[in-house]
Amino acid sequence: MRFSHGIFTNWTAILVLQLFMMDIALSVGKQASGNQSTGASTKYVTSAALTPATICTSIHGVTSKQMRFCEKYRSLMASIFEGIAIGIKECKFQFRKRRWNCTSLISKPPLYRNHAVPGTKEDAFTHAIIAAGIAHSVARALSSGNFTLPGVKSDTKNSINNGIQLAKEFLDGQDSKNQEIKLMNTHNNEVGLAIVRESLKRECRCHGASSSCSKRICWESLASFREIGMKIYEKIGCMQRVKTLKTRTRSGLRSTHLILDTQGSRKPRHRCLVNMKKSPTFCEPDRKHHIVGTAGRICNKTASQAEADSCSVLCCGRGYDTHEIVQKSKCFCQFYWCCKVRCKKCKKHFEITRCK
Numbered sequence: 001m002r003f004s005h006g007i008f009t010n011w012t013a014i015l016v017l018q019l020f021m022m023d024i025a026l027s028v029g030k031q032a033s034g035n036q037s038t039g040a041s042t043k044y045v046t047s048a049a050l051t052p053a054t055i056c057t058s059i060h061g062v063t064s065k066q067m068r069f070c071e072k073y074r075s076l077m078a079s080i081f082e083g084i085a086i087g088i089k090e091c092k093f094q095f096r097k098r099r100w101n102c103t104s105l106i107s108k109p110p111l112y113r114n115h116a117v118p119g120t121k122e123d124a125f126t127h128a129i130i131a132a133g134i135a136h137s138v139a140r141a142l143s144s145g146n147f148t149l150p151g152v153k154s155d156t157k158n159s160i161n162n163g164i165q166l167a168k169e170f171l172d173g174q175d176s177k178n179q180e181i182k183l184m185n186t187h188n189n190e191v192g193l194a195i196v197r198e199s200l201k202r203e204c205r206c207h208g209a210s211s212s213c214s215k216r217i218c219w220e221s222l223a224s225f226r227e228i229g230m231k232i233y234e235k236i237g238c239m240q241r242v243k244t245l246k247t248r249t250r251s252g253l254r255s256t257h258l259i260l261d262t263q264g265s266r267k268p269r270h271r272c273l274v275n276m277k278k279s280p281t282f283c284e285p286d287r288k289h290h291i292v293g294t295a296g297r298i299c300n301k302t303a304s305q306a307e308a309d310s311c312s313v314l315c316c317g318r319g320y321d322t323h324e325i326v327q328k329s330k331c332f333c334q335f336y337w338c339c340k341v342r343c344k345k346c347k348k349h350f351e352i353t354r355c356k
């Protein structure tokens, strides 16, 4: 089960892991251990090890559909993995105050972890944000001319559409043994992709004699990934609970559609994320579900109970410890001619509170 659910099926996990190991292997000469904890950074993606010539042969356990994708778009694979990384990074930012804060999405050799609990709202969000990350990253590569599709103009609008299309093709190539979860993932991927599609902005700048706007130059641009992350985060607010509709097919009874859990056979809204299961509280460690619990998390003593990072919410009623922190820094610096700077040392005291 370790590598086996969600957006990354086995092979994706193994590939990311492998890229990571290659990067470490490469950097052994320069530094003892490499910065393994920076799994969400995009550093390793541009590693020299990741050449289009070697990428498809260095992955294992790929479905044939995915292998064809890799071979068809070799030089795009770096952008795909950069996209996964920016999606994970944004997940960490958006969920930074919450009990579950995307730590189980880190790549940490020798293990790659993608362990949002399947079917939950956290799982829904991670699929949307990573799908969006892939589309955004591929669109940027296309519009910068780093990668060109034969016979296609690389303007921004085209790049976005093609980025979304390619992300979809990549994501659809995945297998999931659980058809219900697969339908849920597909829906949530599409919510993320739709938000990227809508993020195309028209920007204009005036030229000409001061403050006149005799000449206007306009262009289309892609919103920053932070803006996209914010919009996807908002979609948690309209999360809908779904189940699957089973229909009889030639191969037996099969889940074919998502329908709302409660209201007859209505379909979920296109623009809202969907989940199938209640989330755990995430309060206590649960190794089976890769939940680390909230003990030791820094919480905000003065925040109201409505805030996810308030001590009452984050610490789940266990209470918190207060630590005094002394920070030393240079201060009152003065410049003496020429050329010295003299500073005083200042101490700053403050308290932090950590969950018990």
Ligand SMILES: *[C@@H]1O[C@H](CO)[C@@H](O)[C@H](O)[C@H]1NC(C)=O
Pocket: 031, 035
């Ligand atoms: C590795 O991480 C440490 C601490 O975060 C940092 O000081 C150092 O510059 C990093 N090294 C590289 C090569 O990124």
Ligand SMILES: *[C@@H]1O[C@H](CO)[C@@H](O)[C@H](O)[C@H]1NC(C)=O
Pocket: 096, 097, 101, 103, 292, 293, 294, 295, 297
């Ligand atoms: C996320 O949670 C982990 C595990 O509890 C913790 O170590 C980390 O500092 C948290 N991240 C943030 C940004 O608070």
Ligand SMILES: *[C@@H]1O[C@H](CO)[C@@H](O)[C@H](O)[C@H]1NC(C)=O
Pocket: 140, 141, 144, 146
């Ligand atoms: C394009 O390629 C260059 C050189 O490999 C790289 O520095 C740059 O980040 C790439 N741009 C995008 C948008 O991928």
Ligand SMILES: *[C@@H]1O[C@H](CO)[C@@H](O)[C@H](O)[C@H]1NC(C)=O
Pocket: 300, 301, 302, 303, 304, 307
């Ligand atoms: C704690 O919460 C209060 C109220 O929301 C806020 O003003 C303050 O900046 C927060 N402190 C930290 C360290 O985030």
